[in-house]
Amino acid sequence: MIDIRWERYPLTAQSRSSRDWLQIHANLGSSPNTIDAYARGLNDYLHFCTSAVINPETARKVDIAAYVQDLSQRNHPKGPKENKSGLSSATIKQRLTIVRLYYDYLVEEEICNRNPASRGLHRHQNRYERQGHRTRRDLVICPKKLPWIPNAEEWGALLQALKEEPFRNRLMFAFAYDGALRRSEVCGIEIGDINPADSLLTIRAEISKSYFDRIVPYSEETSDLFLQYLSQRRQLSRTPGRLFLSESRRNKAQPISIWTWSKVIKRIAEQAGVPQFTTHTLRHLRLTDLARDGVDLLSIAKFAGHRHVTTTQIYIHLSGREVAQAVQRGMNQIHSWRIKTMKEVLQ
Template sequence: MPSKSIEERFPALAVCPPALAWLRMRADFGLAPRTVDAYGRGLAEYLAFCNAQSVSVVDAGRDHVARFVRELTDRPSRRPELLPFAPSPPRLANATIQQRLTAVRLFYDYLVEEGLRVTSPVGRGRYTPGACLGTARHGLVPRYVHLPWIPNEDGWAAILAIAAAEPIRNRTMLAFAYDAGLRREELCALRTDDIDPARRMLRVRAEATKSRRERIVPYSAPAGELLRAYLAHRAEFSSARGPLFLSESRRNPAEPITPWTWSKVVRRIALAAGEPRFGTHTLRHLCLTDLARAGWEVHAIATFAGHRSTATTLRYIHLSGRDLAAKLAAGMAQLHERRIALLAATPMGMA
């Protein structure tokens, strides 16, 4: 089935030629499909807001953008179960708001470049070194950087208990997603010729990665056993080389499994285990955190994960608590020694 056009996916953009032209251009420049979809959703929401305000999106001013920001920050979350510690009622996640505003800002940059506006109504936040607090310019909305969420041992045990009853394909996919720290798209894009069973290595193709960088990563012996069992099962309904993980539904048998189908599988497992925050990316978070706990250096983890910047990788080092625990242990050892030395000292006049 051919993929839908931008007009079909975002009908709100079809009535605004500049918006449609901008999103098409971003797609033509090779932007990742998920990013194009995110920009399309964000811009469609902004167009709907401007329409409700009876203002042309091309002529909107900073006051309209400010009202849109207020609407976003006041909007309740559609998935409150994923924000158990948020104020009541839970609002949109900070990352979602930032994503929406990025689409609006880039769209207005385009309008300025095309001569349709003189200036953009969306300011760019920037930090001025040495400036006093309150004098530096910031973004429209404060940006919060949260550590990735991973389940505790009880939560992980619950996930594994439910996963144990899953079909061999799903168990193999779960094992590879964790073992190799794969993103959802990377997992679903694996092909039969990407696997090297002799060396227990797999290739993650550049076109499937977020950074557009190919990498080779290992997988464990238990994952290899699951893979052998799955390949024997796969041969019962398809002997063709190509996509590794195939759909077994009646609607599209032997077709490549889609990221959306895989998300539904993981979502079903998460709800059955009583861990609604668990998602396809959680397996990657858990893998990288475990590598940090095991003492891997930050550059090694970054290479394994395919991160462009080690700043992203450092989040998993912090989440593991490895460095802080080591410093705490060293500090407590020195403090302990000093206290013991004081107790062992003989007070004057008591010898």
């Protein structure tokens, strides 16, 4: 069971209903990251209610709209102080999702009569759709942008910065790209997950976001790096378990955390002059490279550990493969037609 650190979320801790809601998710096996996100998001909403003198249990949709307006006018925590453009649509949508799930629980427990953060009803205007068909629409529209990936020059700068890193960080970087791994999957690798004979890495269900096992290959270069790091790791600890260990005095020989890995990647990105680069960029890049190489959609989905291929389609679009192939086919047909007509005239 997850030990929730209530001191980090004082307003959430004060409310019995919010404590019960979070504890239920923790008892049902939600990941620590999920619990932390829920607790922080709910604490933020309760802080807004306190400032605006709103009783959360009797809040109305107009109060939720005021909360959205408040989020949209805040300074972005990672941006310059003079930036008053507000939080991103994705962040606002995430906060609203947490609030909606919380109110779902309150309605289920008969603490509230209705959910003020529920999705709105939207009647389709498309005349080709079934008359009167209604679906649920999010309160905030989130533009679906393609993920950013580095170009060849930026990739070269990142690799130059990586050269200055110790074996551990270089191996984590290599595994993350080879297997298109999420940061929790990279940090959660255990020695027993690696099959050096076949250069295969098992991603266990308990560290995977999709909660099922998958096996991914890794390159020969990564294999060589793994052997070098393994001898270095033995100096820290000879016990089996997590592969990547901390080398700091404070947490020496302790498993590395996702926050430490994020700091490593941030340092590499800043040194390379590519601030957009994050721990998830390597996953985006690897899956896009597979799409560029012509790997079919289902195989990419299995490799990535996606539950639905619709999630994987973004990498097909990002690679430009379908568009390029369609344009090439069209150009070939047009080119053949023009050559044929010119030939008839010139003969």
